[in-house]
Amino acid sequence: MDQRLSERINNLPTSATLAMAAKARELKEQGKDIIGLSLGEPDFNTPDFVKDAAIQAINDNYNSYTPVDGYAELKDAIIHKFKRDNQLTYDRSQIVVSTGAKQSIANVAMVLLNKGDECILPAPYWVSYSAIVELAEGVPVEVRAGVEQNFKITPAQLRDAITPKTKMMLFSSPNNPSGSLYSEEELRGLAEVLKEYPDIIIVSDEIYEHINYVGKHASMAAIPEMYDRTVTINGVSKAFAMTGWRVGYIGAPTWIARACNKMQGQITSGTNCIAQRAVITALEAPVSKIQFMIDAFAERRDLILSLLAEINGFITDTPEGAFYVFPDISAWFGKEVRGHKIYNATDFSLMILEEANVATVSGDAFGAPNCIRISYAASTDQIKEAMKRIKEVLQ
Ligand code: PMP
Ligand code: GLU
Numbered sequence: 001m002d003q004r005l006s007e008r009i010n011n012l013p014t015s016a017t018l019a020m021a022a023k024a025r026e027l028k029e030q031g032k033d034i035i036g037l038s039l040g041e042p043d044f045n046t047p048d049f050v051k052d053a054a055i056q057a058i059n060d061n062y063n064s065y066t067p068v069d070g071y072a073e074l075k076d077a078i079i080h081k082f083k084r085d086n087q088l089t090y091d092r093s094q095i096v097v098s099t100g101a102k103q104s105i106a107n108v109a110m111v112l113l114n115k116g117d118e119c120i121l122p123a124p125y126w127v128s129y130s131a132i133v134e135l136a137e138g139v140p141v142e143v144r145a146g147v148e149q150n151f152k153i154t155p156a157q158l159r160d161a162i163t164p165k166t167k168m169m170l171f172s173s174p175n176n177p178s179g180s181l182y183s184e185e186e187l188r189g190l191a192e193v194l195k196e197y198p199d200i201i202i203v204s205d206e207i208y209e210h211i212n213y214v215g216k217h218a219s220m221a222a223i224p225e226m227y228d229r230t231v232t233i234n235g236v237s238k239a240f241a242m243t244g245w246r247v248g249y250i251g252a253p254t255w256i257a258r259a260c261n262k263m264q265g266q267i268t269s270g271t272n273c274i275a276q277r278a279v280i281t282a283l284e285a286p287v288s289k290i291q292f293m294i295d296a297f298a299e300r301r302d303l304i305l306s307l308l309a310e311i312n313g314f315i316t317d318t319p320e321g322a323f324y325v326f327p328d329i330s331a332w333f334g335k336e337v338r339g340h341k342i343y344n345a346t347d348f349s350l351m352i353l354e355e356a357n358v359a360t361v362s363g364d365a366f367g368a369p370n371c372i373r374i375s376y377a378a379s380t381d382q383i384k385e386a387m388k389r390i391k392e393v394l395q
Contacts, residue, residue, distance in 0.1 A: 012135065016127045016365030020349075024359035035386040037374045038359040040176060040324065042241040044293050050240060050282045057277035066270035069261040070097025070249070074276050077283040081234075082251050085209065085287070086219040088232065090251045096260045097279075099271040101207050101235035101248030103264070105170070106132050108203055108231050108250065111259035113138035117167035122153040123367030124326065126176045126205070130367070138167070142367045147328045150317050151178035151368075155189040162193070168201050169194070173218070174208035177366045177373040178326040179301075179319020184218035191223045201256070202230045207248070208322040210239040210287060213298045221251065228253055238322075239290055240282045245275040297323050300376045300383055307387035308374075312394050323377040326363065330370035337393065345372050356389035 001010050020038040028034045069075075075095040082088040098104040105128070113119065115137040121129050123142040130140040143161045145153045158169075173182040182190075194200055204220040221230035235248030250260065270276070304325055308314050313331035332342045340351040346362040349372050353359055363371030376383055 008135065013131055013365070015131070017361055020359055020361050023353070027353075027357075032357055034353075034357050034359055035378070035382050035389075036359045037376065037378055037382075037386055038361050040238075040322075040375050040377065041243050042238060042293060042323070042377050043379065044241040044296075046240060046242050046245070047282075047289060049285065049289070050242070050278050053281035054274050054278035057274045060277075062273045062277050064273065066273050066276060068265045068270045069257070070095065070270060071273075071276050071280070074280050074283075077280045078249050078251070081283045082232070085217070086206075086222055086232070088219060088221050088227070088251060093254045094251055094257050095249060096252070096257050096264065097247065097249045097271055097276060098260075098264060099248070099268055100237065100246045101205065101233050102128060103268065103271075104233050104235070104248040104250045104260075105129070105203065105205065106135070107260040107263050108233075108252070108256065109133055109136040109138065109168070109170075110263050111256065112136075112168055112201055114167075116165060118163060118165045120158070120161050120166060120169040120200075121367065122158075122169075122171045124151055124175070124177050124363065124371065125170070125367050126172055127361075127365040129170050133168075133170070139165070141166070144367065146368070146370065147315055147317050147326070151175060151180045151326065152182060152186065153190075155193045158190055159193045162197055162200070166197065166200050168203060170203040170205070172205035172208065174206075174212060174321025176208065176322055177324050177361070177363070177368070177371075178317075179322045179324045180317075181212065181214065181320040182218060184216075184222075187218050187220050188223060191220070191226050194229075195225055198229070200229070202226060203233060204230055205233040207233060207235050207238055209234065210290060211294055211297055211323060212321040213294075213301065214320045231256055236279050236282055239293075241293065242275075242279075242282070245272070245278065247271055247275050247279045297377070300378070300380060301325070303380055304374065304376045304383050304387065307384065307391075311387070311391050323375055325374050325376065326366075326368070326371045327374070328370045329372055332394075345369055348372060352390055352393065355393045356386070358386045358389055 113136040231252040314327040349362040
């Protein structure tokens with residue numbers, strides 16, 4: 001706490017995913033043989049056809065400020081993508097391109113929430129959701145779902161969480177950190193409840209859409225009654241291995257898109273011009289061009305699940321998307337491992353880091369204090385070695 005700084009920043013938690021990744025990097029630099037399974041980042045290179053489009057854009061002198069909400073051609077590619085993959089119809093006034101989906105989510109929270117407005121966060125949720133809601137002076141309201149219900153909330157739980165102050169619900173499917181997917185039927189169940197509360201805006205983060213091992217992706221906005229009150233978040237970081245390029249986008253009701261454009265115009269302006277040109281090419285390509293990455297993630301998921309099954313005190317479900325497993329490790333609470341007293345998931349995750357040199361993230365920051373998140377966006381050799389080390393430590 002530094003009194004010279006604002007209360008806003010002093011009260012803001014550090015991103016647990018980025019903090020763990022930084023810690024792992026630091027230990028690596030000190031010469032430790034750390035296997036980093038903490039960061040949700042594909043270990044592939046950006047596909048060549050996308051890189052080529054960026055090089056072309058540099059040579060074509062794309063170097064000026066762009067429209068704040070994105071190039072018209074990029075918006076058209078996004079509109080085409082929404083139609084092709086999600087059967088959602090948007091026009092240009094409904095699309096805003098931002099510096100990563102993270103900024104898209106921050107924009108939406110900033111333009112919708114007044115001080116004290118509640119935002120329902122089905123938990124586990126991505127670490128930055130609660131911090132972003134609090135930055136916007138909103139109140140995060142966690143609705144918890146454990147491994148026994150595949151980390152998905154029920155319509156009854158949603159109903160119980162709604163109050164006259166509820167303004168927003170923010171969730172991801174496929175989910176970070178659990179890898180769970182809401183089926184169309186399950187979304188319909190939640191929509192039945194939301195229909196009774198027409199003022200609640202739903203923010204549906206679908207950034208892991210293509211990393212799906214079971215079939216069709218379901219979008220909340222594709223339920224006709226939800227279309228006018230849903231903001232769909234997406235981006236290229238995960239599916240196209242483009243985390244550092246920083247491009248995310250929304251499809252939203254025009255009044256919300258306009259407000260996000262205004263907000264962004266005062267903070268960052270339009271996102272990087274070269275990255276935007278490259279994303280046009282990425283989104284126009286058929287999904288088959290990235291299927292090899294999804295196939296590799298599927299193989300790694302099966303591998304890590306089979307190895308985790310041999311480790312004491314890890315309860316997992318079968319994640320259907322994204323590249324995370326989220327075991328419940330609460331069986332270890334109250335025990336001692338190699339001199340480390342384990343009281344909670346953070347103790348457990350730190351013990352694994354120190355004793356097995358494997359970086360994971362504690363579930364605390366995801367609103368799931370019984371779990372740890374393991375990212376399997378890593379090579380099969382790294383996954384095998386990491387699981388072997390964890391097993392040895394816990395034997
Ligand atoms: N939503 C979820 C659920 C995520 O896991 C991430 C990962 N960073 C983001 C949004 C933000 O992605 P981006 O890199 O586009 O900012
Ligand atoms: N979304 C990724 C994760 O959850 C990247 C890190 C971050 O931006 O939080 O690990």
